[in-house]
Amino acid sequence: xxxxxxxxxxxxxxxxxxxxxxxEVQFRTIVSPHQxxxxxxRRIYWLVLVTVLVVFTLAFVFPLYWMVTGALKTPEELAxxxxxxxxxxxSPDAFFEAWxxxxxxxxxxxxxxxxxxxxxxxxxxxxxxxxxxxxxxxxFGGLILGMMLATLMxxxxxxxxxxxxxxxxxxxxxxxxxxxxxxxxNGFNIFLLKRFFDSIPRELIEAAQIDGAGxxxxxxxVVLPISRPILGVVSIFTIVTSFKDFVWPxxxxxxxxxxxxxxxxxxxxxxxxxxxxxxxxxxTSIPMIIVFFIFQRHIMAGLTAGSIKG
Amino acid sequence: xxxxxxxLTAYGFLCAAxxxxxxFAWYPMVRxxxxxxxxxxxxNEPVWVGLDNFRTAFLDPAFGQAWLNxxxxxxxxxxxxxxxxxxxxxxxNELRHARAYLRFVVYLPVMLPPIVAVLLFRWFYDPGPGLxxxxxxxxxxxxxxxxxxxxxxxxxxxxxxxxxxxxxxxxIYLAALxxxxxxxxxAAELDGAGIFKRIRHVTIPxxxxxxxxxxxxxxVATMQVFIxxxxxxxxxxxxxxxxxxxxxxxxxxxxQDYGSAGALGMMLMIVLLVFAAFQLRLTREDxx
Numbered sequence: 001x002x003x004x005x006x007x008x009x010x011x012x013x014x015x016x017x018x019x020x021x022x023x024e025v026q027f028r029t030i031v032s033p034h035q036x037x038x039x040x041x042r043r044i045y046w047l048v049l050v051t052v053l054v055v056f057t058l059a060f061v062f063p064l065y066w067m068v069t070g071a072l073k074t075p076e077e078l079a080x081x082x083x084x085x086x087x088x089x090x091s092p093d094a095f096f097e098a099w100x101x102x103x104x105x106x107x108x109x110x111x112x113x114x115x116x117x118x119x120x121x122x123x124x125x126x127x128x129x130x131x132x133x134x135x136x137x138x139x140f141g142g143l144i145l146g147m148m149l150a151t152l153m154x155x156x157x158x159x160x161x162x163x164x165x166x167x168x169x170x171x172x173x174x175x176x177x178x179x180x181x182x183x184x185x186n187g188f189n190i191f192l193l194k195r196f197f198d199s200i201p202r203e204l205i206e207a208a209q210i211d212g213a214g215x216x217x218x219x220x221x222v223v224l225p226i227s228r229p230i231l232g233v234v235s236i237f238t239i240v241t242s243f244k245d246f247v248w249p250x251x252x253x254x255x256x257x258x259x260x261x262x263x264x265x266x267x268x269x270x271x272x273x274x275x276x277x278x279x280x281x282x283x284t285s286i287p288m289i290i291v292f293f294i295f296q297r298h299i300m301a302g303l304t305a306g307s308i309k310g
Numbered sequence: 311x312x313x314x315x316x317x318l319t320a321y322g323f324l325c326a327a328x329x330x331x332x333x334f335a336w337y338p339m340v341r342x343x344x345x346x347x348x349x350x351x352x353x354n355e356p357v358w359v360g361l362d363n364f365r366t367a368f369l370d371p372a373f374g375q376a377w378l379n380x381x382x383x384x385x386x387x388x389x390x391x392x393x394x395x396x397x398x399x400x401x402x403n404e405l406r407h408a409r410a411y412l413r414f415v416v417y418l419p420v421m422l423p424p425i426v427a428v429l430l431f432r433w434f435y436d437p438g439p440g441l442x443x444x445x446x447x448x449x450x451x452x453x454x455x456x457x458x459x460x461x462x463x464x465x466x467x468x469x470x471x472x473x474x475x476x477x478x479x480x481x482i483y484l485a486a487l488x489x490x491x492x493x494x495x496x497a498a499e500l501d502g503a504g505i506f507k508r509i510r511h512v513t514i515p516x517x518x519x520x521x522x523x524x525x526x527x528x529x530v531a532t533m534q535v536f537i538x539x540x541x542x543x544x545x546x547x548x549x550x551x552x553x554x555x556x557x558x559x560x561x562x563x564x565x566q567d568y569g570s571a572g573a574l575g576m577m578l579m580i581v582l583l584v585f586a587a588f589q590l591r592l593t594r595e596d597x598x
Contacts, residue, residue, distance in 0.1 A: 021399075025405050028492030032406055032499055049405055052412065059473070060415045066441060067430055079439050082447065109480030138320030144328070151335040153586040157534040157555045158579040161562050161571050162341035163334060168352055170333075182334040190327065215319050244423045246537055251563070262425040266541060269429055277433070281426045292421045296414065302483035303381050303478055 006178035040182040064285075070278035071095060078274050098279035102268050107261040108283075114249070114260060115242045118180045122238050122255035124232070125184040133217050135205060145194065147186040155246075164251050183242060189234050196230040197223060236295050243288060322567075342579070345572030352568065363573035370570075375549045380533055382555060383464055387532040390472040391479070392525060398476070399483035399511070405515040413484070417477035428541045432457070435466055435542075457543050460550035465550060467538040475531075479524055486520045487513065493510045519592060525588035532584050554578050 013236050022037045022047060035041045070078060072090040098104065129148075134139050175198040199303060200223060208218045224231070247261040259267070261284050290301065321328075346363055350356035367373060402412055419427055434441040435456035443453040456466045494512045503511060514521070536555040539545055545552040545560070554574060562571035 005376055026406075027488070029403050029487070030400070030495060030505060030513060032495070035386035036406075037434055045406075048401065049407055052401060054407060056412055056415050059419055063430060063434070063441075063473075064418070066434075067426075070433070081439050081444065081522070083439060083444050085439070091549060091555040125326045125330055133321040135363060136316060136320035136323065138317045138324065143394060144324070147336065152341075153583065153590065154339060155530060155534050155579060155586075157536060158575045158582070159335075159338045159342060161558065161575055162338035162345055164344065164562070165350075165352065166333065166338055174445065181330050184327070185330040185335040187331075189336075196540075201435070215323070217322075238422070241500065246423070246425055262423045265429065266425055274433060277429060281429055285422050285426050288423065289418070290420045292414075292418065298415070300417070300481060303481055310365045 007206065018242060020217040028199060029070045043298065067281055067285075068213065070096075071275055071282050073275055075275055086185065094273075094275040094279040098272070098283065101272050101276055102264055102265050102280045102284055103256075103278060104261065104264075106257060107264040108287075110184055110253075110258060111261045112125055112287075114176055114179050114253075115239050117176055118183050119235060119239050121180040122186065122189065123235065126186060126189040126234070127224075127231070128219070130197055131191045131215075131223060133190070134197035134201075135218075135223070136193045136215060141235045143183055145190070146191055151185070151189075152187045159217060160251070167252055174255045174258050175252075177284045180246070181248060183238070186238075189238065192226070192234060193230060200226055232295075234297050236291070236298050240291060240299075264272075324374075327583050342572055342575055345568060346576045347569075348572075349564045349567075349569045356569075359569065363569040367565070367573045367577070368559070370561075372545075372549050374555055376552045379464060379551060380535070380553045380555075384532045385466060385536055386465060386468040387469040387471055387535075388525070389529060390468055391476055391532070392528055394472065395476045395479035396521070398486055400428045400513070402480070402484055403487045413481060415442070416480050419474045422474065424474060424537050425541070428470060428484040428537060431466075431470040431473070434541055441456045458547060463543055463547060463550045464492050465493075467535070467542060471532070471535065471538055472543070479528070482520065482524065483517070486517045490516045491587060491594065519595065522592050523589060526585050529585050530589070533582060588594050 021173075023075075025041065031041070036045060063183060069087050069090075071094045072087040072092065073084070074089070074091070075092075077084060092103060132138060133145050167173060167178045167182075171179075204222055204226075205218055209221050213221065244262070245260070246262045246266070250263045250266070253259050253263065256267075258262070263279075265280050269280070346357040347358060348437070349359045349362065371421070398416070402409065402416075405412070437443060437453060437455055437458060442456065446453055454462055457542050494516065495508055498508045498512050502547060534555050535553050536559060537555055540549045540554045540559065543551040545556055553584065558571045558574045558578070561567050561574065
């Protein structure tokens, strides 16, 4: 990749305009629009563009293509060397077999239940906490927020074992609350929500107070409607994170009829044929790919909102 | 009276979060400390054993190897996972076409559950009909043993890890690059700075904080690497991919020795806290 970058950088120097259709530049970056639209600049630009497109497609789309076609091949065709680029006789049998063998129906319902339930619990807990810290400003509020943020410094793997021991002590193994409650103790969500609530003008809250609204009413009718963007971002990240989570559900959801889809796949993958594994993986990926298609903007906005200003 | 009422309502709203944090975040931190000085298997009453757990952890033949592997993994993961996204972001930021597609595609693996990426790559790494050896074969290169050889196993894990994680770093860098004021580049250009000088004297200083922050974040994240060795190699071959987190997991959930796992956890935490503290200082600097 470095050599591609270097070529991109050095190449677009000097040259002169002979441009039937100039490359549009909306914002200035390292390479100036003038250089970019010079003769050599254009050539190298297109070369780099094509290289990047090909490399990215090979690196990130082709593995998924291989997964899909792998599921459509027979085990014999999968073992064949060299492999076929397109399945000779595509058959969706592996999907149905995978569905039955992995019991994907149950696993998907479990995972959806854990994700959506976790989302409700997490939002209820974190939104009310952030509201209290931001607008009701209790004594020791700063200290509480600080201690909540401090948990972000503790690496997740390190608290895994004491957390597990705690959950065992509470008798919460194989109980959905063992997933939901630890997920609700999320300092980062509270931080993001509080920062957004802080930006809501005081006058708005005071006006509602004069109209006789209590704190719960203000939260419901003033704060929440204004905070839609941040609620959307936090919601998506909460749901996606819990859908993707592996290690924690692996520890606390051990009954085979209560597993999440990730854990279920990992347990059965050794015992079935490769095309069935690929079928299972594809079915598992589809919900997240759909979520990404629909909420792409929110996800990308949330990514940068959280990390740059965090 | 007014103040008392306001505090009561506030704590009413806070109580659920306080309960969650107390039981599932703050108490486990304390418990981790206690655990590392106790012998406990979750069946019998825990017994205080002083520093025994640390001794057990030290005397484990895999202990040194696990730390070496973790450091090597972190180093390799930084080499790929840290430099590649920045260079990719630099190039993407220069492109004027297909931006949405490229951004979508680079983030796609991040959306997939890690188990999908890991199982997919386990198949690619298959020494026989696996995709990678077939590609090598196509170019007339000798096949590699990938996960089955102690010399390539760790690198194979780094490749999976980079593939499934680089999207977020790339997009974060891309956003940072777009925040650089264009005047700086124009000024640098007027002063006669070439492309590389512009990168060195404008781009990197302007993104310095985010670069440092991401460095710390990635060190902390990669030092906890677990799912890759757990699913792909089981620590082998010949302990070549045993990481500290993996060893911890083994001690706790295979050997039921939660105490020595706790001791390992304490050591890992101390190392990571140093990085985390550094990161906190950088965040402060960012806000100032």
